[in-house]
Amino acid sequence: MLYLMDKNICSFTLAEANSARKIIGKKLMNKIPELKEKVFSSAKSKALGQYIWDCGVTYQLGYSFSIIHALAYSFIGYQTAYIATNWNPIYWDTACLVVNSGSLEEEDNELNNQIENYIARFGDDLSQEDYEDLLKANNKNKKKETGTDYGKVAKALGEIIAAGIKVSLVDINKSDYGFKPDVNNNQILFGMKALSYVGQDVVNKIKENRPYESLKDFMSRCYLNKTAMINLIKGGAFDELERPWAKQLNISPRILAMVYYLSVVSEPKKRLTLQNFNGLIERGLIPEELDFQRRLFNFNKYLKAHKETIYYVIADKPAADFYTNHFSLDDISIINGNGYIEQKVWDKIYKTNMDSARDYIKSHQDEMLKAYNTLLFKEQWDKYAQGNISSWEMESLCFYYHDHELKNIDTQKYGIKNFFNLPSEPEVDYFFKRNGKQIPIYKLCRVAGTVIGKNDTRHSVTLLTVNGVVNVKFTRDYYAMFNRQLSEKDAETGVKKVKEKGWFTRGTKLLVTGYRRDDTFVSKKYKNTGGHQLYLITEVENRNINITSERYGSNNE
Numbered sequence: 001m002l003y004l005m006d007k008n009i010c011s012f013t014l015a016e017a018n019s020a021r022k023i024i025g026k027k028l029m030n031k032i033p034e035l036k037e038k039v040f041s042s043a044k045s046k047a048l049g050q051y052i053w054d055c056g057v058t059y060q061l062g063y064s065f066s067i068i069h070a071l072a073y074s075f076i077g078y079q080t081a082y083i084a085t086n087w088n089p090i091y092w093d094t095a096c097l098v099v100n101s102g103s104l105e106e107e108d109n110e111l112n113n114q115i116e117n118y119i120a121r122f123g124d125d126l127s128q129e130d131y132e133d134l135l136k137a138n139n140k141n142k143k144k145e146t147g148t149d150y151g152k153v154a155k156a157l158g159e160i161i162a163a164g165i166k167v168s169l170v171d172i173n174k175s176d177y178g179f180k181p182d183v184n185n186n187q188i189l190f191g192m193k194a195l196s197y198v199g200q201d202v203v204n205k206i207k208e209n210r211p212y213e214s215l216k217d218f219m220s221r222c223y224l225n226k227t228a229m230i231n232l233i234k235g236g237a238f239d240e241l242e243r244p245w246a247k248q249l250n251i252s253p254r255i256l257a258m259v260y261y262l263s264v265v266s267e268p269k270k271r272l273t274l275q276n277f278n279g280l281i282e283r284g285l286i287p288e289e290l291d292f293q294r295r296l297f298n299f300n301k302y303l304k305a306h307k308e309t310i311y312y313v314i315a316d317k318p319a320a321d322f323y324t325n326h327f328s329l330d331d332i333s334i335i336n337g338n339g340y341i342e343q344k345v346w347d348k349i350y351k352t353n354m355d356s357a358r359d360y361i362k363s364h365q366d367e368m369l370k371a372y373n374t375l376l377f378k379e380q381w382d383k384y385a386q387g388n389i390s391s392w393e394m395e396s397l398c399f400y401y402h403d404h405e406l407k408n409i410d411t412q413k414y415g416i417k418n419f420f421n422l423p424s425e426p427e428v429d430y431f432f433k434r435n436g437k438q439i440p441i442y443k444l445c446r447v448a449g450t451v452i453g454k455n456d457t458r459h460s461v462t463l464l465t466v467n468g469v470v471n472v473k474f475t476r477d478y479y480a481m482f483n484r485q486l487s488e489k490d491a492e493t494g495v496k497k498v499k500e501k502g503w504f505t506r507g508t509k510l511l512v513t514g515y516r517r518d519d520t521f522v523s524k525k526y527k528n529t530g531g532h533q534l535y536l537i538t539e540v541e542n543r544n545i546n547i548t549s550e551r552y553g554s555n556n557e
Helices: 014-025 029-042 046-061 067-086 089-100 109-122 128-141 150-162 200-208 215-221 226-234 239-249 253-265 274-282 288-304 317-326 343-353 355-363 365-384 389-397 476-483
Strands: 180-182 187-189 311-314 333-335 338-342 428-434 437-442 445-455 460-465 468-473 486-489 496-500 509-517 520-523 534-541 544-548
Touching (some): 014 029, 014 046, 029 046, 067 089, 089 150, 089 187, 150 445, 150 460, 150 468, 215 239, 215 253, 226 253, 274 288, 274 355, 288 343, 288 355, 311 317, 311 343, 338 343, 343 355, 355 365, 445 468, 468 509
Parallel strands (some): 468 520
Antiparallel strands (some): 428 437, 445 460, 445 509, 486 496, 509 520
């Protein structure tokens, strides 16, 4: 625009120069001849017009930059070269991981702007109190935190690890909100925000109370909800703190941390009394010799649920039969076919008959207490700590720091291939004719991996295989069939209960039949193909896997 407007060149007006910019910038080829004619007719000479057209205008019909754009990128190129030459490469590797994972950095732009405004007005002497006031104001007004794209994070991690760059586990005393370089150990520290169910507020609370000496110290000074704590433990956040103790006990520090935490949150009892009788019943710890007291306890619960003023009401036959078989009818009044017994009368009968249970619990206190607390702990373990350390890492970090769960399975037995060794275009097995056209039938194979993400719009799933991250494409109907969660109404309560989660839930392990096309594995099965298109891997046993092709309550081909 500048040289077309120059009085010594073409003398275009601002409007004419802007019009020329649009024609060139938007590649409006039908208007190029008209522009060329105008340039030649406006130029001070034919030679100048030819020069301007050849060396100025037509070059920009291809790929070109303005001076501003080119200069800015030149600075970035220089900075990049300087950093690569003078700084540890781990900084560059971390930057690549941050960008490729969608950036897990804190969004402190607003806070930084407030600080800059403060310094501009009052000088650079920003006190700690002033900073904390700005921080509180920023936190109060900050926008809702965006969620983490775990599939994107996992893919970026897979690529960076495949390049031979070490990514550490979470470290409760060192890790930050996002990925950070650990220069001393030449590795990338895992960002806490990439942990499942760990948000910015949790990370801020952790950082405010650092350093921590042990898991016990952490729990006493930084109270977090159970979900966040479980995922921190599974992600290895306390491994370094617990390592000295674990070494003495010859146990994994991750296991030790989980055992300690669950032993605390299971709320073990210090002493058992009759108040714990219901818990003892539920956990099958009532001996056969106290079977009557067990039934009596449940009958007493029934009476408390059927109380009218000062009376307990026996309103159904099983309850009436129990009372009739074991207690005197003299204390019962029959009104409209129901038995009524005064509350204080029954409470005395109940207390007397439960004395033997009290005595038993007292005389067997140690063994029953140990058994009870063991079961309390086991319930917590079964609920929160199923699987192994590798499955814990997938659940919390969405990547495997230790071996992939499928690393050692017999790939030949299950027809599993390395996706990255497959040809980028599917191999044709044979052709068949349909309506005069040659239809290719492709050679099929299988890939296996753990689900780390899904895209409902594109009907695709991202799998983390032993060899890297693979995108798997399904047809819309097939994807919908396995993506949905299956529920049933309880016949008694009418409440819906989940019977089976969708197969594309993060952490699920799948075996898929199909072929590679470009960077995608296309799920496919022909009529004559043996086996099924998709399998759920339910269990891994050394080199073997247990698989199913059937969803709950159905039989899918």
